[in-house]
Amino acid sequence: MSVSTNAPRTSRGTLRSTKPLDQLAEIKDLFDERRVGYSLDAPFYTDPTVFSMDMQGIFQKHWLFAASVAEVPEPGDYVTIEYGPTSLLVMRNDDGGVNVLHNVCRHRGARVLTAPSGSTGNLVCGYHSWTYSPEGDLIHASAPGETDFDKSCFGLKKAHSRIYAGLIFVCVADEPPTDFDETAKIFEPYLAPHDLSRTKIAYQQNIVEEGNWKLVMENNRECYHCDGHPELACSLFPTWGLTEETVPPHLEDVWQRNKESEAALEARCRRYGLPYEVVEELDTRIAGIRISREPLDGEGESFSPDGHRLSKKLLGELRDFRLGRCSMHLQPNSWFHFLGDHVITFGVFPINEHQTLVRTTWLVADDAVEGDDYDLEKLTHTWKQTNIQDKAFVELCQQGAASPAYEPGPYMKSEYQVEAFINWYVQRMQEHLA
Amino acid sequence: MSVSTNAPRTSRGTLRSTKPLDQLAEIKDLFDERRVGYSLDAPFYTDPTVFSMDMQGIFQKHWLFAASVAEVPEPGDYVTIEYGPTSLLVMRNDDGGVNVLHNVCRHRGARVLTAPSGSTGNLVCGYHSWTYSPEGDLIHASAPGETDFDKSCFGLKKAHSRIYAGLIFVCVADEPPTDFDETAKIFEPYLAPHDLSRTKIAYQQNIVEEGNWKLVMENNRECYHCDGHPELACSLFPTWGLTEETVPPHLEDVWQRNKESEAALEARCRRYGLPYEVVEELDTRIAGIRISREPLDGEGESFSPDGHRLSKKLLGELRDFRLGRCSMHLQPNSWFHFLGDHVITFGVFPINEHQTLVRTTWLVADDAVEGDDYDLEKLTHTWKQTNIQDKAFVELCQQGAASPAYEPGPYMKSEYQVEAFINWYVQRMQEHLA
């Protein structure tokens, strides 16, 4: 017999089956046989068919973070988001909402708009000038001599959208998951006071990580690797994952400083009417979420070496810079840091089974002046460095997952959120495949 | 059930089946279920198996345009053409014909010649010096100590060739389609007077378009998109696709100018004994063809901004520069513009399902002197620009076809030739698969 069919599951990077129904059965088996508490089998990170199923079961079914309102401040402003073979136009409309349109002309299938972002009135396809309203209705198809052509049949395909706390979410499913409004009710009180509608983009970075999107998300769900982030470490208390019982003697000081900072931050939040409690529902919701407000080390204001603010303008109606970081993880494809002086959004857009675009956007108060109120290099330094370090970590894992020697490894206790993300993924996919 | 198997046909970019017989059945179904008047389903543009079938059913069965005699003027001159995994040597022989040889050494499979074009006597493989005559016979295999080796069994594999009106066509099928001679009888009277045997290459451009070969051919079969060709538009009357009944008021002037130019051109052709009638048999022949002679705007001589000639030397036995353009579309892989002062040939060579080489060659009278008789930049400007614009159009459609939101769109009346090309393709493939 072939080694290919005899080999243990753990030593394969691709599915054995190539016929769709066989593959489906094999993927279901892999889910059923999964060892809880361990990373996934190799095909989940390296197989193109699994990637295709991920796109169908996760990205075409769930609410995705697309952008913040600061990226499309005026009616007609749009951004393009792309994942797998999908291209969506996310366009601000006159009502303050957004229209989400599939960026595929209904005539010959051309991309309608080709810039990553811009501003437009009607949408005119560059190929034959088919012209769509901002709502996607076909209003002009200038074919000479055409008489019996029903334009109403050929509007751009639409998707759903929501804006919560200035964050724009899209869903291409016919029937989007219904729990998203509830999830939004959780995070809005935390984020709304930072008022993204009065922010502007200071900088946006697009990096392609040579790794599966799940490795990108997993990497973000633990700080066990944070020794690999020296710049970020200045802002974090190095007691992440410890408890009163397990804190080692050499970290007693830090532990105390952290506890005092937490107490001070909690008091401050109470004074300003800001929510403080940790909400952690990573694998108990369709829209898995974790949100928390945590102190920053040093002066506690921002992601700078000494904790001092990086922009001089407070966001929204906030009255204090010392609000630590309000951090949110929102499945399947985003995380965020909301601070007193700036906000950072992270969007994860899978390209294929081994490449993922990570888009990071730094937002500051819309009246902050570069050079006067903030230094762009300093504002972005910590997370630019952190991103590039994370990219390297993800890529090392992607290479390893393809190896015949790879087998799922154990998640440590301090990685329980990674495990929760994986649990969520398995639940979502098993429901999809059921 | 998997979304993969439930998804509607229109939202898939690849076949569901991966087993050859299943794929064959699925492709047949896709052909059978095709909606007439609409572009093809996504897999026809994006699936590697369909591409492989295209190569077998179209490119390995039909007559292909390879080059013009101006590219191989002397015995021993050769050009290499490549499509899919095939490499062919097209070599001028002493009899004025061409030999077409598979560029694969019969010893160890090496490419025999590696230059895109050149001149040679015998063909000597660079690996072990196996030496073939220009007819492909193995005449020397210098293995030391070899005694019982029958060289006659190891000639280069041969393909068929024809030269008509100075255009070289090749066919690798054992039994080439028999209607090609009839097709040639159609176009020869139009093209022969331009006498390619007395032309030379002014310039050759090779561009790789990131799109399926059928999108390249479709794009060439309509001028509905010609607003996207500002340089070419100077030469074309902007009434393409209109009829007396449908011409809009603002184009009345142009319509009249066009009609007058047509009448004048027809009269001129009659005077010189040049055929003028449109022949259009795009989907009624194995070698689908359209040929016509059409006036150019302005002075009507060439593809220049004002219609003035771009080379001072008339081609062949022509006696007038004002002959408009004699344009031919010849399926599966070529189109041509024959003018009084120059000729442009276009060859389409598929690389894979999403990449296509387009080779454009500008020919002028062999006694025309660059700098004196023609300015190379001016000669090539219009179609260099047009090609790069077409490349962008094709690529937008290729991206769109891969999207889950893609579905076949309607061809407009002015795109009836695109539809004819698609009809031809479907007929040819259904016959192949039958």
Added chain:
Amino acid sequence: MSVSTNAPRTSRGTLRSTKPLDQLAEIKDLFDERRVGYSLDAPFYTDPTVFSMDMQGIFQKHWLFAASVAEVPEPGDYVTIEYGPTSLLVMRNDDGGVNVLHNVCRHRGARVLTAPSGSTGNLVCGYHSWTYSPEGDLIHASAPGETDFDKSCFGLKKAHSRIYAGLIFVCVADEPPTDFDETAKIFEPYLAPHDLSRTKIAYQQNIVEEGNWKLVMENNRECYHCDGHPELACSLFPTWGLTEETVPPHLEDVWQRNKESEAALEARCRRYGLPYEVVEELDTRIAGIRISREPLDGEGESFSPDGHRLSKKLLGELRDFRLGRCSMHLQPNSWFHFLGDHVITFGVFPINEHQTLVRTTWLVADDAVEGDDYDLEKLTHTWKQTNIQDKAFVELCQQGAASPAYEPGPYMKSEYQVEAFINWYVQRMQEHLA
């Protein structure tokens, strides 16, 4: 019916089947139907599934050449070798042996070490600092708060190693082939006198050839193409493959010179107690081998234009520079030239079905001083040129094998060693698939 399923075997570059068991059957058929004395069918060179089976049947089962001891002279020195998706760390230990460890962290699958070579004590994974001893035991996994974690279960996976005559071999199979020690007994007496433990790396070259690994090995097994190696030809007698009966008149002189050189070399070897006989067991052993000592033309000392030594320091206990070349071919992935003044090792590491890394290392006596005792450019010139020429040959064959016109071609008598390599490959794979 589809041409795809009707096409003769010889005109296909990929398997027809895509379902694993069908593919297995098809590959078995291809082996069974193989025409002896001819090159392999196209899929063996171009199909990714066959490549995957090659990795399983050959590279994961057999002993592979990894490096020489000169590349890891001190305890803690390591080199990384990679083939297909496998990454191995080959690390010198305190006992003079080497540890071979799969370079895949048992925690989250990250590559543990990322440099191609280096020196280390314990192995610390860059992601979460899991720390392994040089033997691969997990000695530190610093997860905060972890209590019930059994480190002994998560050591790096290990592979087998042997060092013979200063050459390091690795095998990742659970049960390595047992005949390797016997094979080593064959080659050790030839190679040991050159004493690699007292050499150093003068230069290492890594080139990626765009061809299947078997084409790389085949190319090395014949000198029929040596006219394509003008630099190397200075060192070789151009009578390779001839016999007394078949030598042509114009080579009589060379034949005599060669015979005299052989006799002189044999006498010299006898004087120094060096083995001289040719051993040729390319297809009669699991570890197929050919080893011989052959004179070099000119002064007979080294791979220089006039045969003069390229390094002034004799290797090991050798007492004469005029020892020709002791050349060894060792299947599946290496060949070697041992000379009086330097040694060249060649390691072949497949990347995928159409790309192969060839690593060439020039070794000189460890007390030889660059600039004084050897000129690096001159030392490496002949084989740098030869490698680049061979790369071109291999790539021409890879292109050809993909062509529909390719069919297996006959091996000439002077290519009997290529045929032996192919026989070996077929035997090894048939046994694997049985």
